[in-house]
Structures are given as structure tokens and as C-alpha cells.
Amino acid sequence: MPDVPLISMFDALLSDLDGVVYAGPHAIPGAIEALRQLAGIDVGLGYVTNNASRTPAQVAAHLRELGAPAEDHQVVSSSQAAGELLSTLLAPGARVLITGSDALALEVELSGLTPVRSAEEKPVAVVQGFSPEIGWKDLAEASYVIAGGALWVATNTDMSIPQARGIAPGNGTLVAAVTAATGQKPLVAGKPEAPLFHTAAKRLSSERPLVVGDRLDTDILGGNNAGFATVAVLTGVDTRESILAARAPERPDYLINDLSDLYLVYPSVEDDGGTFRCGASAAVVREGSVQITGDPEDLDSWRAACSAWWTSNPKADKATAPVLEWLTD
Numbered sequence: 001m002p003d004v005p006l007i008s009m010f011d012a013l014l015s016d017l018d019g020v021v022y023a024g025p026h027a028i029p030g031a032i033e034a035l036r037q038l039a040g041i042d043v044g045l046g047y048v049t050n051n052a053s054r055t056p057a058q059v060a061a062h063l064r065e066l067g068a069p070a071e072d073h074q075v076v077s078s079s080q081a082a083g084e085l086l087s088t089l090l091a092p093g094a095r096v097l098i099t100g101s102d103a104l105a106l107e108v109e110l111s112g113l114t115p116v117r118s119a120e121e122k123p124v125a126v127v128q129g130f131s132p133e134i135g136w137k138d139l140a141e142a143s144y145v146i147a148g149g150a151l152w153v154a155t156n157t158d159m160s161i162p163q164a165r166g167i168a169p170g171n172g173t174l175v176a177a178v179t180a181a182t183g184q185k186p187l188v189a190g191k192p193e194a195p196l197f198h199t200a201a202k203r204l205s206s207e208r209p210l211v212v213g214d215r216l217d218t219d220i221l222g223g224n225n226a227g228f229a230t231v232a233v234l235t236g237v238d239t240r241e242s243i244l245a246a247r248a249p250e251r252p253d254y255l256i257n258d259l260s261d262l263y264l265v266y267p268s269v270e271d272d273g274g275t276f277r278c279g280a281s282a283a284v285v286r287e288g289s290v291q292i293t294g295d296p297e298d299l300d301s302w303r304a305a306c307s308a309w310w311t312s313n314p315k316a317d318k319a320t321a322p323v324l325e326w327l328t329d
Contacts, residue, residue, distance in 0.1 A: 006254060007262040010229065012044035012206035014197060017059070018051060019214035019236020020259065024164030027066045028235045034259035035068045044204035045074060048197060048211070050156035050190045050218060052079035052129030052171070055103040076200040078155035078190025079104045082127050083111035085189045086153055095121055097150070099142040099178075100129035104155065119144045128178065128186065129155035130171035139174060143181040152178075154186035158218055162236045192222035201228070212259070214238060216250035229253045231262075240302045244290075244309060245321035251310055255303055267300055269307040276311070278304040285312040289323035296326060 002009065013035075015021060021031045038045050047070065049059060056075035063070035079100075086096060086108065095114045098105045105115040108127060116123050119141055126142050146152045158170035179185055190196055201209045211228050213219020214236025223230035231254035232243055243255060254266060269278045276283050281294030283304035290309050294301035309322050 006266040010210040016213035019162035046200040052155040082189035083107035087111040097123040101131040125151035152186040156190040191218035194226040197226035283308040
């Protein structure tokens with residue numbers, strides 16, 4: 001690996017928001033400064049979010065309030081993706097029941113469709129996105145329409161959302177409630193599907209983007225699906241342990257603490273006859289366990305462990321956590 005800062009190997013950063021840039025209304029320490037540095041090294045910046053509760057303009061305004069560089073066009077949202085998907089499946093002007101925010105309704109309208117709020121208006125489709133205002137009556141209305149045979153699109157199926165006070169239920173929990181009531185499953189417009197990432201890269205004229213996120217099942221899987229390099233940060237949902245256990249399609253190319261680590265030289269991991277070395281740490285797989293020589297607080301130990309375990313289990317189709325044995329020199 002070149003002896004240069006990680007970010008300098010790419011021409012754009014495609015960043016998730018919740019759990020990467022902010023948690024709830026507050027910026028994650030160091031994130032804003034890291035994003036502002038990109039302009040000085042001629043690296044493009046785009047935001048790719050599954051949050052459908054706000055318009056891209058509202059998201060960009062919030063980012064600017066936090067001090068981050070953000071123009072409206074730099075934000076690509078799952079509500080936009082949902083509107084575009086519906087427009088390819090329905091006739092112009094078709095009625096779509098909105099189970100979500102006014103921002104989602106706006107994107108549906110901008111896609112040439114007619115947003116409605118009641119089954120009595122005879123919608124032919126339902127689009128469901130996160131909104132903190134959604135209640136039982138909204139989910140019931142969606143269930144009635146879906147059970148009647150309507151097309152169902154979800155902006156995303158994130159099961160949780162990082163908030164300032166902790167991890168809260170996400171849109172996926174609300175989608176699961178409607179699935180339980182109807183026995184149906186929706187088409188998913190946002191992450192982890194690839195088009196959202198391709199759209200963001202195209203807007204930036206990027207040929208070598210780096211996707212950064214805190215979730216394996218949406219950010220990392222989506223970036224991998226798009227064929228882009230991926231980096232997981234430890235400021236949101238997934239942890240060192242869950243990343244080590246990741247199934248093959250959800251494994252990131254890089255692992256960092258937070259966005260500020262993008263400006264550090266990324267350490268190489270060397271395979272020394274089955275012993276994987278990273279910095280002062282080393283890891284080897286023996287009889288289904290990973291033996292690690294190093295400090296548990298040193299991320300190099302986890303980078304070595306990931307390389308050892310993933311090499312030993314290259315096609316894992318489900319998350320599998322190894323037994324960890326921490327050794328001293």
C-alpha cells in the first residue's frame with residue numbers, strides 16, 4: 001500500500017451521515033474538520049443518506065449549520081431513489097400513499113406522481129420512509145393498501161438510527177411491522193442498493209470514490225455492491241467485534257476510528273505464512289479461534305484479526321464471530 005494518507009488514493013468521498021458526520025443534531029467530534037480538509041486536497045465530497053425524513057436541501061442546510069461543506073446537490077437521499085424507482089414502475093400521475101414525511105411526499109411529487117395520505121383516495125402504491133411522527137394509524141393505513149395488492153416501496157430498511165442519546169429504532173422496524181401485518185415485503189430503493197452510490201459518484205464526476213459508513217448492512221454492503229472501495233468507521237452502529245464477524249459481502253476494505261483517520265497513512269497487513277501482521281500486532285487463526293498478539297485498544301490488532309479471519313473464511317454467507325485469544329509478547 002502506498003505510503004500516503006488513505007484519502008489521497010481517491011478522488012471523492014461518499015459519506016453516510018447518521019453515525020459518521022453526526023449523531024442526532026450534534027456533530028461527531030472531528031468529523032466537520034475532516035470534511036472541510038477535503039477541499040484543500042482536491043477530493044470531492046458527496047453525502048449518501050438513507051434518512052428520508054428531510055429533503056436534500058434540509059439535510060444540506062443542517063450540515064452547513066454544523067459547519068460542514070454542503071451544497072444541496074451534494075446530498076443524495078433514499079427518498080429521491082424511491083421517487084425515481086416508483087416513476088419507472090407507475091404511470092405518470094399515479095397515486096402513491098405516503099407513509100412518511102412531507103419530504104418524502106415532495107420527492108414523489110417531483111417524480112411526476114401524486115402523493116396521497118389515505119386509502120380512500122385509491123392509491124396504487126405505497127412508499128414508506130422514516131419519520132419520527134409515524135404512528136399506528138399510519139402503519140395501519142399502509143397495511144390496508146398493501147394487503148389490497150398495491151405496489152410497496154421502502155426507502156430503506158435500517159433497523160436502527162444513531163441518536164445523541166443512543167441507538168433508536170429505524171425505518172426497518174416500521175417496515176417489519178407492516179410486513180408482519182400483511183405478509184408482504186417491499187422493494188427497497190436506498191442502501192444497500194448500488195444506484196444511490198452510482199448517482200452520487202456521477203454528480204461528482206468521480207472515478208475512484210471511497211464510501212465511508214458506520215453500518216455494514218447498508219453503507220458497506222451498498223458501497224461494495226456499487227464496486228467502490230469502502231471504509232468502516234467506529235462512531236456509529238457497528239463495532240470492532242461485529243466488523244470482524246461480518247459476512248463476506250459486508251466486509252470493508254478499510255477500518256478506521258473516525259473521519260480524521262482518513263488523513264493518516266493506512267497500515268498494510270502482511271501475510272507471513274498464515275500469521276497476519278499489522279504494525280506491532282499479529283493474528284493467526286487456529287481451530288476456529290483467532291489468536292491476537294497486541295493491544296485490544298490498538299486498531300492494528302483488529303485489522304490483523306480481520307485479515308486473518310476473513311482469509312480463513314472467504315465466502316461466509318452469515319455473520320460468524322470467532323473466539324478471540326489475546327496473547328502477550
